[in-house]
Amino acid sequence: MNEKCFEQGTIQAFIDGETTPALSFEITGHAAACDNCAALIARSEEENEAVFAMLDREMNTLVPTQRLWNSITAALADEKKQASIWDRIRSGIRTVFAGPSITVAASVLLVFGIFAAVLTLRDPGANQPGPLVASGPVAASSPPTQTNIAAVDAPASSEKVDPGITETRFRPEKVKDLIRTAEYRPQRQPVRAQPAVVVETVPANRYIAGEDSYLRTIASLNQNVDARKDMLMSPSNRIAFERDLAVVDDSINKMKQVVRKDPKNQAAKQVLYSSYQNKIDLLNSVVERGELMASLQ
Amino acid sequence: MQVLVSKFVLATILVCLAIGLATAQAPVVKPQKPMPVPASGRSRYPEPPVEAPEPLTPRRGPNEKAIAVSADVSVLIPCVSEAHVRINGWQRNEVRVFVRNGSNVGFKVHETDPKTGKPVWVVVRGLPGSSPMPDCITGDRIDIEVPFGASLKISGREIDTRIDSVKKVEIKSIGGNVSLRNVSGGILAETFEGDVTVENSSGQISLKTTTGNIVAFGVSPGQVGDIFKASTSNGLITLQNVDHRQIDANSVTGDLLFDGKFLSGGIYTFKTSDGAIRLVLPKESSFRMVAWYGFGMIEPEFAMKTLQSDVSPGGKRLIASVGDADATVNLTTTRGRISIAKQASEKP
Known part of the structure; x- marks a missing residue:
């Protein structure tokens, strides 16, 4: 045994497969060159085999148990395959009704079901037509009957009963x-969800992109201004305001017509937006004027 | 003897009372000769005086008040109901208010400089009982003197205002003309019925009127990024030698006139609905123009390189460049005329 020989513990770990791959390679490489270590490894393997042989009975005790379970499972599967449908149903019912509470509940349900069935069958109007006024075409000569x-x-009866x-x-x-x-009864049509059909109507004066935000702002300002413009503006100022508003409205209408005719006309759109902005500025000036007047009071 | 002593004591008390009353009724401000304001040499960026606290000027009547303030004081006049208002800057660190045939005024100091103890925020307001509207100043004429470095904020109803040689102005009025000159630190002026005129001023400038004209000349930015805005509903906007690199001018039904030069990198936007746009530029101008003119027309005197042109009824667009296209000019009119002319002295 030279200095590089491995200890007994390391060799035992190697035989047990507990060493790292690098160490295993090192041991095998060393054993190839070192007779002592090779002999030591061989001896250890022999001892291992002797020990496992003695413990074999103990170590194999679990195997028959597993085999037993496997055979039981297989037998049960075969039995299931061979059993008839009635046997299966019977066994299922037995299993289900093994508990008394489930039995009682099932009995109550059964009685209730029978009662409901009887009531339904005894209801004469459910499936029979009631008195009906004949609405067929009647000749003018024949009186309405x-x-x-x-x-x-109704079935013929032996008793003398006025059948009406x-x-x-x-x-x-x-x-x-x-x-x-x-006797005709229309077949009951089950209510089914129908896919919604959205009919897109294209209004004649559809908004162009971005126009609605301008219109919303203008509507909001208009609401504010209309309520207060008489109070806020002097007559001369009011005249000037209305004139400016009319000019801007006229511009907007003209540009709208142009854009409606040619929606791709970017220049017209730009001028239209500018006109909208002018209107907003105009209305906003009245609002600001009101705010200033309020702050000075 | 006791009677004499008691009379002496009584007389002493009476004399003391009389002296006390006389002192209380004496004017707070010592009468001094007003310091002459130099007619010329007014600096647009005045140096704060380093002299000691100055004596206040004498009152001219019960409607005049004065208060020593800091050089960069903010003066707030929250309400002027009706008056001709004249506000001038001066070298004194003092605010003086005179109201002719109107309400009595008073000062309220909101804030003082912790170092000097002088007011840095002063409110000028009418005294209760002297005006039909509380806190409002009214009169035939209101003269106000403030330091050159003062910032003013005024709100009024029907006021005709002239402001000269202050640092900053913010004025809002319902009616009346506004005239501003030598304002170095920016202007915000809004009136609803009246003209706005700005001359020889700088900083960020915003002018707005509803029924009135806007005139600005000799205006420049105070710093990079300052914007010039002018907006009127049915007035004329005239801009001459406005050196801001960003100008927005908008008149709903009025005309726009720009006489000046487009600076490199500038963005200029002129909009009108029913009016005309006229640009008078140096012949060496360089800009890229985007003109939208719905039912209008365009008449350029410059040789332009057309980059894009859409001419359809109601929607016309012309994108063109002049020179190196250093500035960007946006022109929009619904049915007005756009004319771009060369300055008169440069015409052949």
């Missing part, structure tokens, strides 16, 4: 037609 369709449909049948002068084909019509 009434017929009770329910009575027509009024004699009519309809022909059999007409009566048949009336019955067919009276």
